Amino acid sequence: xxxxxxxxxxxxFGTGSERxxxxxxxxxxxxxxxxxxxxxxxGCGKTTLLRIVAGLLEPDAGVVRVGPAAGSRLGRTAYLPQxxxxxxxxxxxxxxxxxxxxxxxxxxxxxxxxxxxxxxFGLAGFEQIYPRQLSGGMRQRVELARTFLARRDVLLxxxxxxxxxxxxxxxxxDWLVEVWTEFRRTILLVTHDVEEALLLSDEILxxxxxxxxxxxxVLLSDWERPRxxxxxxxxxxxxxxxxxxxxxxxx
Amino acid sequence: xxxxxxxxxxxxxALALWExxxxxxxxxxxxxxxxxxxxxxxxxxxxxxxxxxxTTLVEIALGLAAASLCGFxxxxxxxxxxxxxxxxxxxxxxxxxxxxxxxxxxxxxxLGYGIWPKVVVTALIGFFPIAVAESDGLRTASPxxxxxxxxxxxxxxQILTKLLIPASxxxxxxxxxxxxxxxxxxxxxGEWVGARRGLGFLMLEANARLRVDLVFASxxxxxxxxxxxxxxxxxIERHALRWRDRAL
Numbered sequence: 001x002x003x004x005x006x007x008x009x010x011x012x013f014g015t016g017s018e019r020x021x022x023x024x025x026x027x028x029x030x031x032x033x034x035x036x037x038x039x040x041x042x043g044c045g046k047t048t049l050l051r052i053v054a055g056l057l058e059p060d061a062g063v064v065r066v067g068p069a070a071g072s073r074l075g076r077t078a079y080l081p082q083x084x085x086x087x088x089x090x091x092x093x094x095x096x097x098x099x100x101x102x103x104x105x106x107x108x109x110x111x112x113x114x115x116x117x118x119x120x121f122g123l124a125g126f127e128q129i130y131p132r133q134l135s136g137g138m139r140q141r142v143e144l145a146r147t148f149l150a151r152r153d154v155l156l157x158x159x160x161x162x163x164x165x166x167x168x169x170x171x172x173x174d175w176l177v178e179v180w181t182e183f184r185r186t187i188l189l190v191t192h193d194v195e196e197a198l199l200l201s202d203e204i205l206x207x208x209x210x211x212x213x214x215x216x217x218v219l220l221s222d223w224e225r226p227r228x229x230x231x232x233x234x235x236x237x238x239x240x241x242x243x244x245x246x247x248x249x250x251x
Numbered sequence: 252x253x254x255x256x257x258x259x260x261x262x263x264x265a266l267a268l269w270e271x272x273x274x275x276x277x278x279x280x281x282x283x284x285x286x287x288x289x290x291x292x293x294x295x296x297x298x299x300x301x302x303x304x305x306t307t308l309v310e311i312a313l314g315l316a317a318a319s320l321c322g323f324x325x326x327x328x329x330x331x332x333x334x335x336x337x338x339x340x341x342x343x344x345x346x347x348x349x350x351x352x353x354x355x356x357x358x359x360x361x362l363g364y365g366i367w368p369k370v371v372v373t374a375l376i377g378f379f380p381i382a383v384a385e386s387d388g389l390r391t392a393s394p395x396x397x398x399x400x401x402x403x404x405x406x407x408x409q410i411l412t413k414l415l416i417p418a419s420x421x422x423x424x425x426x427x428x429x430x431x432x433x434x435x436x437x438x439x440x441g442e443w444v445g446a447r448r449g450l451g452f453l454m455l456e457a458n459a460r461l462r463v464d465l466v467f468a469s470x471x472x473x474x475x476x477x478x479x480x481x482x483x484x485x486x487i488e489r490h491a492l493r494w495r496d497r498a499l
Contacts, residue, residue, distance in 0.1 A: 054402040075404020083395040089417050089494045101413065102403045130494045150403060 001067060002153025002186035004030040004053060009062035011048055012211075022048050023059070024211040030203075032153070033184040034221070037197040039241070040207030041249050046190040047082060049212070050156050053188060054079040066154055078150035080143055082158040082190075086131040092142045093118065093127035099150035114149055121145045121179065137168040144176070154186045161196065170229070173199055177226050194241045198234050199227050206241065209248045216244060284464040292464035293471055299453065300472045306448040308476050310366050310438045314373020315480070318430050321374065322381025323423070329382075330389045330415075347379050352440060359445040369441030369449070376437040377430035384426025388419025421495065424488045431484055435477040450476070 011023040022045040030036035038046050051057045052064055055073030066076045078099070086095050093114060100110030118124055121141050131139055140160060147155055161169045161176075173196055180187065180200075191197055197204045198220065206216035218241070223233065266286045272278075273285040280288055293300065325343070329336040351372055358368035392414050400410050442451025450469045457465035489496060 051398070054398075056398055056401055074401060077402060079399060079402035081395040081398050083393060085393070085396045085399045087396065087414070087417065089420070089492075098413065099403055102400065102405045102409055132494070156402075 002032045003067065004028075004036075004154055004186060004188060005063070005065045006049075006053070007063045009049070009052065009059045009064060011045070011052065011057070011059050021211040023052075024213050026062070026207075026212060026214060028205050028214065028217075030154075030186055030188055033186055034202045035180065035187045035189065035200060037189045037191060037201035037204045038207060039191060039194065039197045039204050039245070040212060041209050041245060042192055044207050044210050044248075045212040046192075046207065047158055050079070050158050050188065050190050053077065053154075054156055076152065077154040077156050078147045078152040079156040080147045080158060080160055082162065084131075084139065084143075084163075086139055086143060086146075088131050091128050091130055092123065092134065092138075095131065095142055096146045096149050098146060103151075110149070114145070117145055117149060120182070122175070135168075136164050137172060140164065140172060141175075144179070148179070148183055148185070152185075154188070157187060157189045159191055160189075162191070162193075169196075174226060176200065181225060194238050194245070195229075195234065198237050198241075199229070200225075204241070206244060215248070281461045281463050284467060288464045289467040289471065292462075293468040296465060296468060300450070300468060303448055303450045303453045303469075304472050304476055306366065307438050307442070307450045307473070308479075310369040310441065310449065311373055311434045311476065311480065313366070314370045314437060315377055315427075315431060315434045317370060317374035318377030318434070319381055319427065322378040322426065322430070323385055325378065325382040326385035326389060327411075329386055330411075343379070343382065346375070351375055351437065352444075355440055355444040358441075364445050364447055368444070369438050369446070372441040373434045373437035376433045380429040380433070381423070381426040384422045384429070385419055388422025388426075389415050391422065392418040420491055424484070424492065427488075428481065428484055431480045432477060434480070435473055439473065 006026060006028050009023050009026045010021075012019055012021040014020050026049065028036070038049060040046050048057065052059050053066065053073065054077050055066075055075075056079075064073065066073045086092075087098070090098070093111075096114045096118070097107070097110055100107070100114075115127070118127060121144070123138070123141055123145060126134065126138060126142070131142070134142065140163075144157075144160060147157070161172050164172065177200060189197075189200065202219075202221040204216075204218040204220065205214060206218065207213065208215045218237065227234065270285045270287060273283060284292075325339070329339060354375075355368065355372050358371050362368045362371065396414055396418075397410060400414055405413070438449070439451040439454075442449040443455060446452040450473050454466050454469040457463075457469065
């Protein structure tokens, strides 16, 4: 249902001598209800890739498919952009109800569903609060609640925890694993945090510097979640991945 | 406490200076009446002033409402299509170059001596700042928020009503407040050109009879009408943008 295929995707921006190749022959597959993390150096085209999967951009060449049907991908995924996208004039709950309004679902049902999820997401009591009154971590929770409430099979998360301080970030990583285990969806997560990728994903797609190609695919599905930060495997894999990535940056 | 008291104290001081200057220099009251006489005239003619003030207030309110509707509609149209924007811009700018004084007499010829020419003049003066402010306001939403809605499969109309218009409200209110202050000028001009009622009319009539104290009383009444309007707008704005003012 919620699988994502990308086959030899290419994308460049600009024309002539200004032409900048961003993605080069990029292929990957994210299975249904699996967590695929896209890891790569800053500016390598991870966000472009996510925007292509969301249907906001079309690739110059190659094919991207979300779910079984071909055709436009708009409306098929729940995309969480990197920047803060909570609407400041809506309360936390009203923000979370936005997808149901776009889909035209009955408000009472959507509200009930959202209130239950708020409870599960540790957001109970914050329903009527405006975004500017919320802390960074809480805002991120609301954004993720909104993303889950979109009822899409595929979630596209662009560095959702990137702007948080390390402690809040670690707490939200644990929380995200917990939430995902309960509400299984296919997740494509973009990050440049190696530890985050190792703690959360089934597979890690390691990209090269621009133009992004697939450098490596790390399989982690045999590793039970929740994973401990003190786990030996985390240290070894992190060192190996960081080595590979730093070679990319200096190359 | 000091901050609250300072503005009224400054006004009181200015009035006292005015009063003192008029008395010391012995300016004739039909040239410049002292504030005490203006207030006396205001009190003595309260009924007349309220009657004419009500007419002016209705003109301003209708004119401002028309200006808001037109200004908002124009901003939406400009937003809808770049070619419409290119075609309409010269007309919009030209409409602001035409001195409203010049067309006010024509409006009297076309629409008579009633309130309508004043409503039209007020609307003509007021729509431009509203259209410009709303036009800018519709561009304030972040690209990420637009992406978010597009990825959900939102229609153009949903993007407009859920995101672009709510995001534009702070700018819209700025435009409305400018338009509200201009609207007092618009209605006054409209009444000067030809009217049987209204504070502008009363002012002209009092001026012709050398009742300068009543002219000033009318100006005072006009100022109060303008203030009233501004305060009403502030209250609506406070409510509409309460998400912005709420303390942390």
